[in-house]
Amino acid sequence: MRVGVVAVGSELLAGIITNGNGAWLGRRFTEAGLEVSRSVAVGDDVGEIARTVGEELTRADAVVLTGGLGPTSDDRTREALAAVGGSPLRRDPGLEARLRQWYADRGRALPAQAAQQADVPEGAHVLDNPNGSAVGLRVEVAGGVVYALPGVPREMTAMVGASVLPDLLGRAGLAGASTPAWTLRTAVAGETEVSSLLAPLERELSGGGLVDVAYLASVGEVQVRLTARAGTEGTAVDAAADEARRLLGDLVYGEGQDSLDVAVHRLLAGRAATVAVAESLTGGLLGAALTDMPGSSGTFRGGVTAYATELKSALLGVDAGLLARHGPVHPEVAGQMALGARERLDATFGVATTGVAGPDTQGAPVGTVHVAVAGPDAPVVWTGRGTGGRDVVRRRCVVAALDLLRRVLSGRPPYGE
Amino acid sequence: MRVGVVAVGSELLAGIITNGNGAWLGRRFTEAGLEVSRSVAVGDDVGEIARTVGEELTRADAVVLTGGLGPTSDDRTREALAAVGGSPLRRDPGLEARLRQWYADRGRALPAQAAQQADVPEGAHVLDNPNGSAVGLRVEVAGGVVYALPGVPREMTAMVGASVLPDLLGRAGLAGASTPAWTLRTAVAGETEVSSLLAPLERELSGGGLVDVAYLASVGEVQVRLTARAGTEGTAVDAAADEARRLLGDLVYGEGQDSLDVAVHRLLAGRAATVAVAESLTGGLLGAALTDMPGSSGTFRGGVTAYATELKSALLGVDAGLLARHGPVHPEVAGQMALGARERLDATFGVATTGVAGPDTQGAPVGTVHVAVAGPDAPVVWTGRGTGGRDVVRRRCVVAALDLLRRVLSGRPPYGE
Numbered sequence: 001m002r003v004g005v006v007a008v009g010s011e012l013l014a015g016i017i018t019n020g021n022g023a024w025l026g027r028r029f030t031e032a033g034l035e036v037s038r039s040v041a042v043g044d045d046v047g048e049i050a051r052t053v054g055e056e057l058t059r060a061d062a063v064v065l066t067g068g069l070g071p072t073s074d075d076r077t078r079e080a081l082a083a084v085g086g087s088p089l090r091r092d093p094g095l096e097a098r099l100r101q102w103y104a105d106r107g108r109a110l111p112a113q114a115a116q117q118a119d120v121p122e123g124a125h126v127l128d129n130p131n132g133s134a135v136g137l138r139v140e141v142a143g144g145v146v147y148a149l150p151g152v153p154r155e156m157t158a159m160v161g162a163s164v165l166p167d168l169l170g171r172a173g174l175a176g177a178s179t180p181a182w183t184l185r186t187a188v189a190g191e192t193e194v195s196s197l198l199a200p201l202e203r204e205l206s207g208g209g210l211v212d213v214a215y216l217a218s219v220g221e222v223q224v225r226l227t228a229r230a231g232t233e234g235t236a237v238d239a240a241a242d243e244a245r246r247l248l249g250d251l252v253y254g255e256g257q258d259s260l261d262v263a264v265h266r267l268l269a270g271r272a273a274t275v276a277v278a279e280s281l282t283g284g285l286l287g288a289a290l291t292d293m294p295g296s297s298g299t300f301r302g303g304v305t306a307y308a309t310e311l312k313s314a315l316l317g318v319d320a321g322l323l324a325r326h327g328p329v330h331p332e333v334a335g336q337m338a339l340g341a342r343e344r345l346d347a348t349f350g351v352a353t354t355g356v357a358g359p360d361t362q363g364a365p366v367g368t369v370h371v372a373v374a375g376p377d378a379p380v381v382w383t384g385r386g387t388g389g390r391d392v393v394r395r396r397c398v399v400a401a402l403d404l405l406r407r408v409l410s411g412r413p414p415y416g417e
Numbered sequence: 418m419r420v421g422v423v424a425v426g427s428e429l430l431a432g433i434i435t436n437g438n439g440a441w442l443g444r445r446f447t448e449a450g451l452e453v454s455r456s457v458a459v460g461d462d463v464g465e466i467a468r469t470v471g472e473e474l475t476r477a478d479a480v481v482l483t484g485g486l487g488p489t490s491d492d493r494t495r496e497a498l499a500a501v502g503g504s505p506l507r508r509d510p511g512l513e514a515r516l517r518q519w520y521a522d523r524g525r526a527l528p529a530q531a532a533q534q535a536d537v538p539e540g541a542h543v544l545d546n547p548n549g550s551a552v553g554l555r556v557e558v559a560g561g562v563v564y565a566l567p568g569v570p571r572e573m574t575a576m577v578g579a580s581v582l583p584d585l586l587g588r589a590g591l592a593g594a595s596t597p598a599w600t601l602r603t604a605v606a607g608e609t610e611v612s613s614l615l616a617p618l619e620r621e622l623s624g625g626g627l628v629d630v631a632y633l634a635s636v637g638e639v640q641v642r643l644t645a646r647a648g649t650e651g652t653a654v655d656a657a658a659d660e661a662r663r664l665l666g667d668l669v670y671g672e673g674q675d676s677l678d679v680a681v682h683r684l685l686a687g688r689a690a691t692v693a694v695a696e697s698l699t700g701g702l703l704g705a706a707l708t709d710m711p712g713s714s715g716t717f718r719g720g721v722t723a724y725a726t727e728l729k730s731a732l733l734g735v736d737a738g739l740l741a742r743h744g745p746v747h748p749e750v751a752g753q754m755a756l757g758a759r760e761r762l763d764a765t766f767g768v769a770t771t772g773v774a775g776p777d778t779q780g781a782p783v784g785t786v787h788v789a790v791a792g793p794d795a796p797v798v799w800t801g802r803g804t805g806g807r808d809v810v811r812r813r814c815v816v817a818a819l820d821l822l823r824r825v826l827s828g829r830p831p832y833g834e
Contacts, residue, residue, distance in 0.1 A: 005430075013422075013453040015444030016633050019436050022458065027432030036430040038469070041439065041456040048476075052455070055472065059465075216433055277701075277722075283713075284696070284704025287722045291700030294776050294807055302728045305694075305704045305720040307713075311762060315719070345728060359711050390711055 001172035003029050004056030005039040008049055008067035008077050009151060012041040021066045021156060028157075031181065031227075032165055033174055044068060049080035057143035062168060064160075067151030069134040071114030077148050078119050078137070084146060085139045087122035091115070095126065095135065102133045127163045131155045138167070145171070181227040182241035186251040187260055187403040188384075188415045191217040194224060197247050201240060211240045219392055220399030221260070224248070250412045253403065260402045261289050261296075267409040268299040268349070273375075275405065276345030277303035278316050278337035280328060280354040281369065285398045301347040306337070316340030329354055329364045331372070331381040338374035349408070350374040353401050357393045367393050371401040373408045380404065382414040418589035420446050421473030422456040425466055425484035425494050426568060429458040438483045438573060445574075448598060448644070449582055450591055461485060466497035474560035479585060481577075484568030486551040488531035494565050495536050495554070501563060502556045504539035508532070512543065512552065519550045544580045548572045555584070562588070598644045599658035603668040604677055604820040605801075605832045608634040611641060614664050618657060628657045636809055637816030638677070641665070667829045670820065677819045678706045678713075684826040685716040685766070690792075692822065693762030694720035695733050695754035697745060697771040698786065702815045718764040723754070733757030746771055746781045748789070748798040755791035766825070767791040770818050772801075774810045784810050788818040790825045797821065799831040 005025045011017050022039040029036055037060040042052045049068065056063045068077030082089045096110075096118035103110045117134050120126060127136030127147070132155040137148045147164050149156045186194055195202075195215060205211050216223040224244060228237040245252060254263045268275055277286045287303040290296060304315045309328045312318040318336040326333065334352045342350030355369030356362055367388065372381040382404050386396055404414055422442045428434050439456040446453055454477040459469045466485065473480045485494030499506045513527075513535035520527045534551050537543060544553030544564070549572040554565045564581050566573045603611055612619075612632060622628050633640040641661060645654040662669060671680045685692055694703045704720040707713060721732045726745045729735040735753040743750065751769045759767030772786030773779055784805065789798040799821050803813055821831055 011631075012440075013443050013456055014447040014631075015440040015442065015453075016631065018440040019456070023429075023432040023435040025432065026430050030431040036432075038460075038465075039430055039436070039458040043455075048455075214431075214433065279701070279704075281708075282705070283708025283717075284694075284701030284706075284720060284722070287696075287701025287724075288699070288705055289701075291698075291722075291724060291811075292808070296700075297724055297777075300700075300724050302724040302732070303701060303722040304732075305701065305708075305722075307704075307708060307717050307719040308762075311719045315721075315762070345725075345732070360714075391709070394708075 001062070001168065001174070002035045002037040002060040003168065004037045004060035004063040005029075006049075006052055006056060006063060006065045007039075007041045007151070008044065008065055009041070010043040010074070012067075013043050021151060021153060024153070024157065025064060025066070025160070028160060028165070029168075032169060034168060034172065044074040044076050046076045046079045046083060049077060050083040053080065053084045053146055054143075057141070057146075061144045062171070063144065063146045064164060065146065065148040066156050069117065069136070069148060069150045071111065071117055071133065073113060075116070078116065078121070081124065081137055081139050081146065081148055082121040085121050085123065085141050087124075089119040090122055092118050092120045092126070095120065099133060127159055129155050129159055130162075131158055136163070138163075181225065182237060182244075183256055184224045184226075184241065184244055184248060184252050185254045185258065185260070186222050186224065186248060187220060187253050187399050187406075189222065189251050191215050191222050194222045194248065194251065197251075198224065198244055201243050201247060204243075205240060210236045213240075213244075220396040250407070250410075251415075253406055259292075260399060260406065262293055264290070264402050264406050264409070265293055265296060265299050267406060271348075271409070273348035273409075274299050274301050275349045275351060276301040276341040276347035277401075278341035278350060278352040279303060279305045280307060280312070280337070280352075281357045282353045282394050282397050282401075283307060285394055286351065286353055286401050289398050289402065301345045303345070304341060312337060316344065327363045329356055329362045329368060329370065331370045331383055334370035334372035335374065335379040335381050338372040338379050342374045348375060349405060351401050351405050353397050355393070355397055357390045357397075359390070369393065369397040369400060371397065371404050373401075373405050375408060380408055380414060418479070418585065418591070419452045419454045419477040420585065421454045421477035421480040422446075423466075423469055423473060423480060423482045424456075424458045424568070425461065425482055426458070427460040427491070430460050438568060438570060441570070441574065442481060442483070442577070445577060445582070446585075449586060451585060451589065461491040461493050463493045463496045463500060466494060467500040470497065470501045470563055471560075474558070474563075478561045479588070480561065480563045481581060482563065482565045483573050486534065486553070486565060486567045488528065488534055488550065490530060492533070495533065495538070498541065498554055498556050498563065498565055499538040502538050502540065502558050504541075506536040506538055509535050509537045509543070512537065516550060544576055546572050546576055547579075548575055553580070555580075598642065599654060599661075600673055601641045601643075601658065601661055601665060601669050602671045602675065602677070603639050603641065603665060604637060604670050604816050604823075606639065606668050608632050608639050611639045611665065611668065614668075615641065615661055618660050618664060621660075622657060627653045630657075630661075637813040667824070667827075668832075670823055676709075677816060677823065679710055681707070681819050681823050681826070682710055682713060682716050684823060688765075688826070690765035690826075691716050691718050692766045692768060693718040693758040693764035694818075695758035695767060695769040696720060696722045697724060697729070697754070697769075698774045699770045699811050699814050699818075700724060702811055703768065703770055703818050706815050706819065718762045720762070721758060729754060733761065744780045746773055746779045746785060746787065748787045748800055751787035751789035752791065752796040752798050755789040755796050759791045765792060766822060768818050768822050770814050772810070772814055774807045774814075776807065786810065786814040786817060788814065788821050790818075790822050792825060797825055797831060 337352035358366035754769035775783035
């Protein structure tokens with residue numbers, strides 16, 4: 001089963017927004033075992049939308065459109081669907097009444113132009129949108145089936161899960177089939193290292209070809225995704241995941257949707273511990289990461305960003321002589337910052353970052369970072385050297401700090417030791 | 418002049434990466450006065466790439482491809498270009514020698530597979546890539562001109578500026594023409610408010626149709642982009658920008674590429690002032706924003722994140738009785754936090770955030786934020802109420818805090834006053 005993805009909107013062509021809907025649909029369909037034939041962005045033009053649907057149907061069994069169903073004059077997807085199906089638009093009185101109610105619930109009268117959201121091509125099936133005023137449409141045409149969904153991500157994604165994907169899987173004969181897949185999440189190690197460690201598994205799998213291995217690298221993290229090919233037993237992917245876990249060892253911090261900060265909060269909560277941070281080059285990003293999760297106030301106390309060097313002494317108690325001798329970018333400075341955060345913010349663990357994000361250096365090469373964790377035992381410091389711009393160095397340093405805390409909390413040595 | 422944009426790579430279809438190259442090219446071409454016909458993502462398949470180029474050439478005068486020029490077996494764009502032009506691939510000995518040197522400079526021998534990067538369709542023009550091993554290609558075909566560029570953003574963007582865009586503008590007869598355009602940047606106000614304020618200008622412009630007005634909304638910010646249509650005199654867009662500035666007044670914090678944090682640093686530096694922050698719900702994001710800019714240590718002292726309520730007293734000197742009476746989400750708490758940051762971190766200005774990011778409330782509705790600025794004069798507090806998820810509330814609060822500081826520094830009242 002092949003699916004073509006079409007995003008409608010002139011703002012996509014002008015690059016005013018990135019085609020996030022296209023990427024989301026690609027991921028969702030691929031995960032569900034469907035193949036995406038192409039992903040196209042097209043402007044708000046009836047003829048061009050209709051022509052695009054026709055072209056994609058020569059490549060795919062189904063086409064999923066997003067965007068162009070709203071209340072304004074540049075929303076033209078309904079007209080294009082009518083053209084594709086060769087059936088006129090009719091105003092649906094039931095939909096119009098609902099629309100009027102939707103606006104009334106928000107204290108407004110239905111604008112004349114917005115009533116177009118009740119126009120449906122003859123014979124089309126209406127897809128419910130619980131989160132917005134624009135309903136979706138499903139049209140059966142000679143070459144296959146076409147779904148049109150609103151472009152608002154929250155509305156679109158809910159409708160894919162509730163109606164489009166079950167319908168597509170039913171047509172593909174995959175209804176009810178789970179797609180066996182595992183995602184293992186690693187931090188600090190690069191993609192080359194992670195894939196080298198998995199080389200024995202990849203060699204083994206290349207024979208049978210039942211499980212696909214994919215790598216998704218982001219700043220400081222690599223996700224390994226193991227997916228069963230269509231028709232493969234779930235046990236094959238389970239076995240491959242076991243082997244991958246064994247080969248990757250303590251590089252794996254979590255699985256599935258777990259992010260590194262969530263893994264850390266869980267470990268902290270498990271031992272009724274709290275954390276405070278002391279930051280330099282990361283400027284607040286580490287604290288921001290630790291407060292990303294709802295409910296993080298249970299384990300996160302707070303932090304001090306001592307950006308100016310003398311504040312490292314004044315606010316965190318770092319030895320002024322040490323700072324004078326070595327400057328602020330030094331492993332011992334990181335250790336004392338972590339201790340200072342732990343003590344002054346009354347937390348079980350203190351975590352610190354110092355380093356050079358560039359472009360100005362502080363006596364060390366750009367990309368040098370020291371991260372430290374101070375807990376009931378002596379502080380642990382880890383030093384990293386990487387490349388990349390200022391933003392990458394800062395974000396990778398946050399990952400290194402969180403991962404060092406994760407390792408200390410779970411009794412593992414620092415990365416590489 | 419119409420340009421089709423094609424991104425090559427199966428990872429785009431599977432949504433493993435978002436099509437950022439497509440968005441960047443769309444923005445760059447639109448800004449230069451060219452029209453983007455469609456933006457397509459296609460997999461690593463020779464036949465499909467070639468077919469896509471053919472289809473796009475029926476819509477556009479030129480097609481720009483990115484990706485598929487690298488050293489591995491799934492890089493197939495060269496073969497597809499040969500198929501499109503009907504001319505065989507030939508290995509270019511000069512390119513192969515350079516490639517060998519490129520690898521030698523990195524201490525490696527040229528892998529056999531990687532030598533394909535020296536293959537050029539007969540009659541194609543080679544586009545230099547100063548940042549990587551894969552050169553670009555330009556092929557003239559019956560329907561127009563096709564450019565192929567590497568998919569690595571840093572390499573691709575440099576090549577667009579150096580060779581593709583000058584060549585395209587020359588063909589369009591726009592060479593040397595500047596594209597008259599203005600971007601005005603506003604903070605805190607929503608898109609509806611900004612566009613309502615500009616309604617008189619939009620009405621005026623809709624007659625002549627010489628200048629386009631576009632809005633780009635992101636969390637807490639709206640950019641207004643005024644672009645002259647092809648052939649319009651620059652003075653028309655200059656006049657429109659003057660009128661837009663007048664209508665928007667102190668909502669405009671900057672123009673062009675300036676971000677809000679950069680605008681704030683410039684105002685601080687201009688009066689030799691420094692800033693320190695005191696954060697609650699933003700957890701470090703405000704400090705992170707103020708250290709995003711290289712060289713920010715000249716104006717940013719540091720910050721305290723007092724996430725736990727009692728730390729607001731211990732670290733920032735907020736009156737414990739006030740916290741007991743009103744809880745941490747209160748305008749006066751914000752004011753005292755800003756004062757505490759100013760005094761304890763020895764800065765000219767202190768900026769503070771407190772509020773409810775959700776989902777747990779603290780006696781106030783989710784989305785309530787208080788931001789405060791304390792300087793040589795009495796603290797100024799601004800209160801906002803918005804909707805959105807935890808992440809949106811936090812990021813919008815950072816914008817509100819920076820914008821309040823901008824207003825204080827430039828002698829303007831808080832937003833809405």
